[in-house]
Amino acid sequence: MPVENEQKVAVIGLGYIGLPTAALIARSGARVLGVDVSPHVVETVNSGKVHIEEVDLDGLVQGVVSRGLLRASLTVEAADVFVIAVPTPVSEDHAPDISYVLDAARTVAPVLKAGDVVILESTSPVGTTEAMRDLLAELRPDLRMPVAGNGPADIAIAYCPERVLPGRILVELIDNDRCIGGITPRCARKALSFYRTFVRGACITTSARAAEMVKLVENSFRDVNIAFANELSVIADRAGIDVWEVISLANRHPRVNILQPGPGVGGHCIAVDPWFIVHADPENARLIRTAREVNDGKTDYVVAKASDLIDAFPGAEIACLGLAFKPNIDDFRESPAVKVATRLARRYGQRVKLVEPYARELPVEFAGTGAELIDIDAAIERCGVFIVLVDHDVFKSVPLDERADKAVYDTRGIWRDQPAIAPGEGKLRAVGE
Structure with missing residues (x-):
């Protein structure tokens, strides 16, 4: 003592x-x-x-x-x-x-x-x-x-x-x-x-x-490096390449350490602090501004991709997995997961089910949308479309046999073993980043 x-x-x-x-x-x-x-x-x-x-x-x-x-x-x-x-x-x-x-x-x-x-x-x-x-x-x-x-x-x-x-x-x-x-x-x-x-x-x-x-420099450095990964994920997706495999193999180079992509960047620090530098010197903070725009733009890209998947399965209930800005915490500040899920909830209403093990109630952004907070077991039982937004440990623990018949858009790469099944075969198709 x-x-x-x-x-x-x-x-x-x-x-x-x-x-x-x-x-x-x-x-x-x-x-x-x-x-x-x-x-x-x-x-x-x-x-x-x-x-x-x-x-x-x-x-x-x-x-x-x-x-x-x-x-x-x-x-x-x-x-x-x-x-x-x-x-x-x-x-x-x-x-x-x-x-x-x-x-x-x-x-x-x-x-x-x-x-x-x-x-x-x-x-x-x-x-x-x-x-x-x-x-x-x-x-x-x-x-x-x-x-x-x-x-x-x-x-x-x-x-x-x-x-x-x-x-x-x-x-x-x-x-x-x-x-x-x-x-x-x-x-x-x-x-x-x-x-x-x-x-x-x-x-x-x-x-x-x-x-x-x-x-400010510490957080801007992180933001720029995350932006590279997020930009790479969009390029790889459009080229039909598994970005997770590309990053894993590229990182075997002794001087390469690419971060993991996601639905954007959140938290009060990395998503906010670079703007302080940009605001102070907009003429010279070009790379920092671009990184912010890339990371914010990734959220828009995820919403569009998720909407395409949902529209392919009309009537299916939708599980958005995660609302926090990082895994295994209850902090939703500036969370890209919240931004994605909110926009989906406003568009698809009561079909959207939100799975966030660190929330006792939904953030205020979901008021009036009809979206419902449920646990992962209920989501597996009820939902046909899954949008993985946060890599909480509890989501990683879901075995393949419990999600093999789900349509999945995985922005975090935790369900990469998901089998691809064509919609016409009576099951739903899994898709990756």
């Missing part, structure tokens, strides 16, 4: 990053206050429970809450370190929205005191940490905010993005290296001292602007 220390930490935002971060900091011995705008989230955390699905998070939260190291509130209180982990969405025209970050800064400003550290963890456009600093300076003229070359300040302000994989968040928040960017080197050093209390990975300091760009 960690030794308690005197440090008080306030984590603003108790979402997929904020709550695990708050719980881990509390486990290190600090007194942590989690602040959220949702009364439901606050009540859930204070009861020792969680409102999100993440491996081992429920036990960790229960433990630190029961020991009095973590509590949640709708209002912020004085602390020594403030960690801001709020959403940074993009608008319909892909412009970044940092209003939640600035609102969090306004919330923190009244309780700031000399010696405090304010750390932004939200993925943000370059310059957001400085914008937060400027707002705090306006709201608290009695405190000296950090400015390069102006000597010591009363408040340290830094940027430190997370780099975690859903399903492994608790492990990776501790073990992964962290890039800590300070408004000034002194700010970076103060933030470094804080992260060293619960992070085992290397903590490397830089400027706030560089750290902001690092986060």
Whole structure:
């Protein structure tokens, strides 16, 4: 059991990053206050429970809450370190929205005191940490905010993005290296001292602007590489070639590592963050923009292919397998599976059955469509057409003899052993990517 220390930490935002971060900091011995705008989230955390699905998070939260190291509130209180982990969405025209970050800064400003550290963890456009600093300076003229070359300040302000994989968040928040960017080197050093209390990975300091760009570059790199796989899948499909076999064989080259295609790209990070770079420099971010367009376009391609298959079997019930943006998690943010299934549900109505083992109810996008949430066993019994959108482990476990008479469009390549049977033979035809 960690030794308690005197440090008080306030984590603003108790979402997929904020709550695990708050719980881990509390486990290190600090007194942590989690602040959220949702009364439901606050009540859930204070009861020792969680409102999100993440491996081992429920036990960790229960433990630190029961020991009095973590509590949640709708209002912020004085602390020594403030960690801001709020959403940074993009608008319909892909412009970044940092209003939640600035609102969090306004919330923190009244309780700031000399010696405090304010750390932004939200993925943000370059310059957001400085914008937060400027707002705090306006709201608290009695405190000296950090400015390069102006000597010591009363408040340290830094940027430190997370780099975690859903399903492994608790492990990776501790073990992964962290890039800590300070408004000034002194700010970076103060933030470094804080992260060293619960992070085992290397903590490397830089400027706030560089750290902001690092986060965007990491996710854009992933997006570009996924776009190559998704573009390849369309080309191979039109050429009548098995893209999964092509990728498997190409990856035997010692310097080739092609990723796996899918119905698009989802999640709050990879599907969103590249637009921050494009918005900042549209003239030069040509490859990054194209990758975003390829991955978004793959979702349209999947809808068209799925519709062609469904139209070949009029009257058959349709099972859309998976709604999450990644396998084995309950996170539906920016999910291409949701986008595909929603469009199919709007077109085919009550024929569409949705199979998502990590959902207790359907996302709001399906309201009024007539689509129904069912389990995989019911889908196998009732549905003749299957659209595989997410490679959840439970879907991989369905044996061939239970799906051999189904028409299948598999965007994830998990049922590649599906036999091809012509419709005129009394059974349904299986099709691949």
